[in-house]
Structures are given as C-alpha cells and as structure tokens.
Amino acid sequence: xxxxWYLDASDYYIGRSALAPYPVRxxxxxxxxxxxxxRWVGAQIIHPTCELPKSAVKAIQxxxxxxxxxxxxxxxxxxxxxxxxEVDGGRRVAVASTFFLPPWTDGGEPCFADFRExxxxxxxxxxxxxxxxxxxxxxxxxxIRRYLYFRFRLxxxxxxxxxxxxxxxxxxxxxxxxxxxxxxx
Amino acid sequence: xxxxxxxPVGHRKIKNELPAVLRxxxxxGVGAPITNRGRVDAYLVPPQARxxxxxxxxxxETIPLLMAAAAAGAALPSQTLRDLGIEIPFxxxxxNRFTARTEVRFTEGEDGEPWIAAPPARPERVIEDETxxxxx
Numbered sequence: 514x515x516x517x518w519y520l521d522a523s524d525y526y527i528g529r530s531a532l533a534p535y536p537v538r539x540x541x542x543x544x545x546x547x548x549x550x551x552r553w554v555g556a557q558i559i560h561p562t563c564e565l566p567k568s569a570v571k572a573i574q575x576x577x578x579x580x581x582x583x584x585x586x587x588x589x590x591x592x593x594x595x596x597x598x599e600v601d602g603g604r605r606v607a608v609a610s611t612f613f614l615p616p617w618t619d620g621g622e623p624c625f626a627d628f629r630e631x632x633x634x635x636x637x638x639x640x641x642x643x644x645x646x647x648x649x650x651x652x653x654x655x656x657i658r659r660y661l662y663f664r665f666r667l668x669x670x671x672x673x674x675x676x677x678x679x680x681x682x683x684x685x686x687x688x689x690x691x692x693x694x695x696x697x698x
Numbered sequence: 699x700x701x702x703x704x705x706p707v708g709h710r711k712i713k714n715e716l717p718a719v720l721r722x723x724x725x726x727g728v729g730a731p732i733t734n735r736g737r738v739d740a741y742l743v744p745p746q747a748r749x750x751x752x753x754x755x756x757x758x759e760t761i762p763l764l765m766a767a768a769a770a771g772a773a774l775p776s777q778t779l780r781d782l783g784i785e786i787p788f789x790x791x792x793x794n795r796f797t798a799r800t801e802v803r804f805t806e807g808e809d810g811e812p813w814i815a816a817p818p819a820r821p822e823r824v825i826e827d828e829t830x831x832x833x834x
Contacts, residue, residue, distance in 0.1 A: 514801075516813070521798035522791065569830040587788035591775045594793045598775035599764065602756025603805040606813070607775065615794060623790045666807065673819035680821035 514670060516604075518596035518659055520652055522615035527647040535690045537639055538562045540653045542578060542617060542646040550632050553577050555645060557612070557626040559660065563685065565639070573639045577630035578614060581623040593625045596659070609663045612656055617646035628663045650693035654678055701747045704728040706738065756805065763802060772796030 527535055539562040542555050550556045556575035564570050584590045592598060592607040599605070612626040648656065658674045661667045675695060682688055682696035707719055707730045719742070723730060729743040757778065767774035772793045773786040804813040 516804040516815075517797050517800065517802050519794065519798055522794050524798075563826075567830070581790060587773065588775060590790065591773045591788055591793060594790050595774060595797045597797075597802065597804060598777075599760055599779075600777050600806075602753050602758075602760050602778065604760065604763075604802055605806040605810065606804060606808040609808045613794070615790070662807075666811075668804075668807065668813055668815045669819075670815050673816065676819040677821050680823065684823045684825075 514672060516597075516670070518655060519594075519613050520649075520655055525615055525648060525652045526617050527649055532647055535647050537565060537641060537644055538647070538653065539565075540648040540656045541644050542614070542648075543575065543634075543639060543643045544645050545575070545634050545638050545643065547638065548632065548634065550575060550577070550634055550638075554580055554624060556632070556634065557614070557656075558639065559628075559631070563687070565636075566687070570636060572633035573636055575632055575634055575639075577627045577632070578624050579627055581625060594623070606662065609659070612659050628660065650678075650696070651675075701743065701750050702728050703741070704730050706731040706733040707742065708732075709734045712742075759803075763800065766800055767796055770796045770800075 537558070539558050539560060541558050543558065545551055545553065545556045555578035557578055558565075558573060559576050560570075560574040565573065581590050581593060584593060589608075593611050594613050596607060596609075596611070596613060597604055598607040610628045612628065614624040614626060616622055616624075654671060654675045657678065658669055658671060661669060661674070679693075679696040682692060704726065709732065712719060712732060719730070723742055723744050727744045727746060729741055729747060731738040732740040732742055760778070764774065764776055764779055767776070768779065768784060768786060770792060771786060771789065772795070773788045774793065774796065779786070806813055
C-alpha cells in the first residue's frame with residue numbers, strides 16, 4: 514500500500530474506441546459553452562454521479578481545468594504532478610486544491626483541476642457530446658480520495674476509498690456501463 | 699545534520715557546576731562529551747540537537763525515496779535534494795511515472811498536521827430514499 518495520489522498517465526482515461534458504453538460520470542472532462550467556464554480549457558465534473566440523471570438537478574457542479582504551464586515555475590509544476598513533497602525529511606501533502614490531469618489526447622498537454630474554482634453549469638451542457646474525456650473507475654477513486662482530503666481534510670487510503678466505491682456500485686440499481694473488476698454486481 | 703561537540707566535561711565538574719555547564723551548552727549550542735576517568739559515558743546536548751536527531755531519523759526513512767527519484771530522473775519536489783544542490787530537470791511524464799509506481803508513506807498533511815489515515819473501511823449497503831423536495 515502506498516499513499517501516492519495519482520495513477521500512471523496510461524491508467525487515467527477510457528480509450529476513445531471503448532468510450533461508447535460509459536455514461537457521463539463524476540470526474541469526466543467537458544468542454545463547456547456559455548458562461549465563465551466557456552473560457553476555461555475544460556471543466557471536470559465534481560457533482561456526484563448518482564445525481565447526474567435526476568430531473569430535479571438543474572445545474573451540475575464542475576471545477577476548472579487549467580494547463581500545467583499556467584503554473585509559473587517547474588517547482589510548482591512538480592508539486593501539482595506529484596501532489597506531495599519532501600520537507601525536512603517528512604513526506605507532506607502538497608497543493609491539495611489540485612488534481613493532476615495528464616493529456617487526454619495525443620499531442621495534448623498536461624493540465625490539472627483546480628478544486629477552488631467551482632462553477633455550476635446547466636445540465637444541458639453536460640452530455641456525451643460535450644465530454645472530451647472519461648476517466649477510469651480507478652482514476653475516479655483517486656479523484657474522490659484527493660477531493661475528500663481537500664474538502665474535509667480526511668485522509669483515506671486508496672484501497673479503502675475503492676472498497677467504499679465498490680460497495681456503492683454494488684448497491685446502485687441504476688448503475689450503467691461497464692463495471693470495474695473490483696465491484697461485482 | 700550539524701551537532702557540534704566541544705571540550706569534554708568531567709563528572710566532577712558536572713556535579714559541582716551543573717547550572718553553569720547547562721547555561722554554556724544552551725548558549726553555545728554545542729554538545730559536550732561527559733567523561734569519567736577519561737572515558738566518555740554520556741553526551742550533554744543542547745535542545746536544538748534533538749530537532750536535528752529527529753530530522754535525521756525522518757531523513758533515514760526518506761533517503762531511499764529521494765535516491766530512487768534521482769535515479770529515475772523524476773523531479774520530486776524535495777527540500778533535501780535542493781539543499782544538496784541536486785537539480786533534476788522537470789519532466790511531468792517521468793515524475794508521474796515515478797510517483798505512480800513508487801511506494802510512499804506520508805508523514806504530514808498540507809499544513810504540517812500529522813497524517814493519520816482513517817481505519818480500514820468496512821462498507822455496508824446503504825438504501826437511499828429518492829424523495830425530492832418541492833422547492834418554490
């Protein structure tokens with residue numbers, strides 16, 4: 514077991530050819546038109562997945578996606594990519610308000626989600642058509658874990674967040690799309 | 699780690715001049731070997747030496763991680779590597795690959811608070827009521 518925050522870049526996204534059966538979920542990346550988020554590089558859905566299909570939900574919460582090169586220097590960029598740093602011999606969480614995002618297209622550039630910049634977008638702005646990348650189930654576990662730390666300063670191990678997520682998926686009668694191997698029906 | 703030691707101090711002097719010896723140890727920030735019949739049997743160290751020893755202990759656990767990062771060409775953000783003058787060019791791919799594959803144990807949260815992970819999960823099935831509020 515490791516406390517490391519992020520997966521290898523190759524394990525982040527569902528491949529384009531396999532994308533069809535995956536509904537839009539928390540953690541997926543969007544290109545938003547209209548409002549402030551239209552000026553962003555992209556947006557990451559932070560709204561709970563189980564809320565997305567509910568008709569009572571009129572707006573979906575997203576966070577801003579920024580380019581890694583928006584960070585002024587390489588040291589700051591290394592903090593974003595690692596999510597932790599060594600200080601005085603200790604291993605300390607770093608820039609908890611960020612979630613590293615490797616490129617989601619060939620030739621794309623690395624980015625990160627900024628949990629501090631939240632917006633609500635109309636639910637019509639959130640669809641398969643506006644989705645530019647879908648994250649894997651494992652990647653969603655890392656997102657939930659990082660977000661829990663940022664939002665509530667609660668420290669959980671990856672394996673424990675995954676166990677909770679597996680139980681949630683197993684209990685969800687409305688779950689759509691391919692299931693992760695670690696969450697049986 | 700920088701714990702410096704001064705002249706040895708004998709048992710007799712410790713016994714007879716303890717307040718002065720302690721004052722001098724603290725003021726100079728220098729430790730002193732305590733000797734008995736010419737043999738060192740203890741060390742008197744200033745308070746800051748304890749911080750240095752604790753730092754050395756933390757570094758002992760972290761050095762393998764830092765060495766592995768350097769070997770992998772991963773620019774792991776590290777105060778110790780910077781203090782040693784070791785600069786690794788930033789390459790997001792090398793750093794991501796390294797952090798994803800290398801085991802690490804955090805010691806502190808972002809604000810320096812102790813890293814205390816929650817106890818292992820024991821998830822139970824939750825039945826959620828789907829009633830929505832009628833909002834004006």
